[in-house]
Amino acid sequence: CSNNNGGCEHSCMANAAEKWCSCRDGFEVSTDDWTKCADINECDSTKGVDYNQECHTCVNTDGSYTCVCRNGYELDPSTKQKCIGELSPQAENMRTKQNGGITRTTKYALFVHTCSCDHGFELHPDGKSCIDVNECNGEKGVDFELNCQICMNTKGSYACNCYEGYELQPDGKSCIGQLVVQYTFTEYEFDCLSDVHECKRGLYEVDCHTCVNLIGGHTCICNDTYVLDASNNNETCIG
Structure with missing residues (x-):
């Protein structure tokens, strides 16, 4: 084994009488050449034994495998070898009726993803996007x-x-x-809400000689020979 790894592709093993080759996980010694290692196709084997029970569609890779998941599921980011999702209450109830009572952790339960929206938005009928709620079309005070x-x-x-x-x-x-x-x-x-005092705040026209505050507005007292301008809401003097 000390000379060119004994000719083995992966690992060389030896004792006083003989040497042999071994392979890393996911490989096996080739039947054609005992120094070579061949990939094990886990997907051709038994589900739940050779590959994960929660792998929907098994895809063989060099020395391992990964999965393709059905709609509503995603690939487990930690293992890349099973499909995960959120258990829906509807699926749990269905399985409970069928099986006489099971827990949410049963590996045969159905899984779905659901979306929620921030305040001021509501879920679109497609179940995947959020749309604005027009509060102004609703009830005043509610x-x-x-x-x-x-x-x-x-x-x-x-x-x-x-x-x-x-x-x-x-x-x-x-x-x-x-x-x-x-x-x-x-x-x-x-x-009774506080009135805006236009006269104190200077919120009146220069042609208003003496400003007089009113609830929700103001009017004017005009100097001699001037009168209130009715066309301007009695808020200026003309003469």
Whole structure:
């Protein structure tokens, strides 16, 4: 064996009387030449004995084998020699009825993959992709905020625009300004939201001589010889 590995392709073994060749796992000594090693085709042998019971379609490789898996399964990344998946409750119930009660670990149970979606999305009918939920098509106060005056759908969520005299709250999904009425199961309740004070914030036209705040808006007091401009919501003076 010390001379050219005894002529053996893989391993040379010897004792005082003789020498012989041996092969690595997945190979056997060739019947044509005892110094050569031939691949063992595990896929031609017995399932569950020579290759894994959970290998759906066995594919022979040099010195080993791998598997092709059916839809809903994937190749076990650690061994590459069996198919794995998630046990479906439907499959478990079916097997329980047939076999008089089995556990989720039974190797004959059916396996499937399922998908789930992030908040604001729902599963497409194809069961593989997610689509946006348009909250604005839903019920006000349920699918989007009660105080969202103009709902605008966005990808995975929604945003709001507010009427004149109102302003958007920091959450971007409700407006503050005028008195709103909310209905509960047994009574009406009034929720007075803070008014935007245009006069204090300087949110009025230069032609408004003296700004007067109103709930949800403002008007003006005009100097002598000037009158309110009705065409501009009584928010400026003309003369």
